[in-house]
Amino acid sequence: MKYICLGYMEPGKFEGMTEDEQHAMFDECFEYNDRLRANGHVAAEVPLQPTETAVTLYWKNGKVATTDGPYAETKEQLAGLLILEARDLNHAIQLISQHPGMKLGTNEIRPVADLSEIIKESERRRRKDTSR
Amino acid sequence: MDDLLEPDWLISTARFKAIDAMRRRARFDGAQRDLVAHMESRANDASGKDEDEETGDEEIEDDRLRLIFTCGHPALPAEGQVALTLREICGLTTEEIARAFLVTPATLAQRIVRAKAKIRETPIPYEVPTPQELPERLAAVLRVIYLVFNEGYSAAAGAEVTRAELTGEAIRLGRLLTELRPEPEVIGLLSLMLLQESRHAARTSPTGELILLVNQDRSLWNREQIAEGVALLEKALKSRRFGSYTLQAAIAAVHAEAESVARTDWRQIVALYNQLVRIQPSPVVQLNRAVAIAMRDGPEVGLTHIDAVLEHGELPNIYLAHSARADMYRRLGRTAEARSSYEKALALTQQEPERQFLQERIRQLK
Numbered sequence: 001m002k003y004i005c006l007g008y009m010e011p012g013k014f015e016g017m018t019e020d021e022q023h024a025m026f027d028e029c030f031e032y033n034d035r036l037r038a039n040g041h042v043a044a045e046v047p048l049q050p051t052e053t054a055v056t057l058y059w060k061n062g063k064v065a066t067t068d069g070p071y072a073e074t075k076e077q078l079a080g081l082l083i084l085e086a087r088d089l090n091h092a093i094q095l096i097s098q099h100p101g102m103k104l105g106t107n108e109i110r111p112v113a114d115l116s117e118i119i120k121e122s123e124r125r126r127r128k129d130t131s132r
Numbered sequence: 133m134d135d136l137l138e139p140d141w142l143i144s145t146a147r148f149k150a151i152d153a154m155r156r157r158a159r160f161d162g163a164q165r166d167l168v169a170h171m172e173s174r175a176n177d178a179s180g181k182d183e184d185e186e187t188g189d190e191e192i193e194d195d196r197l198r199l200i201f202t203c204g205h206p207a208l209p210a211e212g213q214v215a216l217t218l219r220e221i222c223g224l225t226t227e228e229i230a231r232a233f234l235v236t237p238a239t240l241a242q243r244i245v246r247a248k249a250k251i252r253e254t255p256i257p258y259e260v261p262t263p264q265e266l267p268e269r270l271a272a273v274l275r276v277i278y279l280v281f282n283e284g285y286s287a288a289a290g291a292e293v294t295r296a297e298l299t300g301e302a303i304r305l306g307r308l309l310t311e312l313r314p315e316p317e318v319i320g321l322l323s324l325m326l327l328q329e330s331r332h333a334a335r336t337s338p339t340g341e342l343i344l345l346v347n348q349d350r351s352l353w354n355r356e357q358i359a360e361g362v363a364l365l366e367k368a369l370k371s372r373r374f375g376s377y378t379l380q381a382a383i384a385a386v387h388a389e390a391e392s393v394a395r396t397d398w399r400q401i402v403a404l405y406n407q408l409v410r411i412q413p414s415p416v417v418q419l420n421r422a423v424a425i426a427m428r429d430g431p432e433v434g435l436t437h438i439d440a441v442l443e444h445g446e447l448p449n450i451y452l453a454h455s456a457r458a459d460m461y462r463r464l465g466r467t468a469e470a471r472s473s474y475e476k477a478l479a480l481t482q483q484e485p486e487r488q489f490l491q492e493r494i495r496q497l498k
Contacts (some may be wrong), residue, residue, distance in 0.1 A: 089237045093245060111237070
């Protein structure tokens with residue numbers, strides 16, 4: 001099963017650390033990620049740039065509008081995500097709870113949805129439309 | 133996961149060998165072994181690494197027993213015991229267990245996380261109980277297995293298929309424990325589960341309605357399971373150290389061997405309930421005894437016994453008493469009283485198959 005782990009962190013928290021602390025944190029996290037990868041638990045890793053770089057798109061008055069910054073202005077912001085390959089939800093919880101990055105913030109674990117049936121149905125609908 | 137499982141083994145020997153090798157290494161390292169980490173690595177190690185090292189069978193069996201006793205430790209909450217047992221011993225995933233228990237995976241995952249935290253904090257020793265502790269600890273483990281079985285057996289509507297897996301898992305656990313620790317009550321519980329499961333095909337109609345024992349088509353009963361259950365029962369009875377599971381199995385066996393309701397040996401069933409009431413004087417057992425007495429001596433006598441249970445006991449499923457009472461009135465031809473008792477029962481249960489059954493009975497009385 002694949003699980004997405006969304007890592008949230010308070011902006012500035014990492015920047016507020018000393019260089020030595022930052023290096024230690026990087027080393028610990030990368031070492032743990034290496035272990036996850038070596039055991040086949042990492043399907044993808046996606047670190048993100050700071051929230052200032054974000055652009056949010058939304059629908060307004062019948063067209064797309066944009067604003068600077070993240071969608072939700074919360075204390076902790078999405079900092080990166082990891083797609084885990086785990087046996088079940090408790091396995092995913094166990095793998096993430098041992099991650100050194102846990103010390104920096106909050107992690108949300110969500111199972112990946114299987115849309116294959118819905119997609120197949122949609123394809124059937126679309127085929128019917130074109131045959132008309 | 134399933135490809136790891138040989139038909140009659142819950143966990144492949146190879147995996148146990150790997151775990152034992154790991155444990156020896158841990159000992160060699162002089163590191164303090166963390167039980168939870170040990171359990172996790174075992175549950176998550178789906179690759180089942182095969183080790184060449186020879187490991188004594190005894191050590192493998194010890195490891196299984198330790199795991200069973202740890203998951204069913206009385207210090208853990210009951211739901212945690214069940215969830216841990218199914219995940220760590222049966223190898224079910226969090227999602228599968230959640231589906232069977234009709235809760236979200238997130239809820240079930242937290243039960244497991246909490247149970248593991250409790251094992252860490254208490255701390256619960258990873259060992260086979262001493263002979264002094266064994267009866268109590270074994271009783272706790274048997275309760276977990278029977279809980280799993282009953283959860284599957286009293287299937288809620290709409291989820292029958294996944295819940296049927298639970299009865300299968302419980303029987304497999306019963307077999308494993310019988311193999312590892314063939315105590316009379318362990319054998320008795322396995323016998324009881326097999327005898328109850330033997331009626332599976334006859335218990336519900338094609339449209340999902342519940343069919344009572346007395347109305348079941350006995351040709352649908354699984355003869356193989358009955359034969360195995362009866363053979364186990366005889367073994368447990370011979371020990372003369374049996375308890376409530378064996379007695380319940382004995383009652384189930386009397387039914388299993390009867391051609392029809394009329395030809396059932398109700399005297400023997402009442403005698404067995406008399407014994408069962410002595411060691412397990414719960415209102416549920418007393419109600420069942422009252423119904424058996426009614427079968428032996430007639431509904432009038434049955435009614436007085438049921439009323440006595442209603443007066444004294446706090447019945448968890450009180451609708452059962454009203455339903456039984458209604459049945460006595462029905463057999464006595466006292467239609468109005470029968471109907472009002474069925475209605476009382478109907479108002480007291482939410483279980484859909486039960487409700488359908490009661491509604492059908494009320495319809496028949498109109």
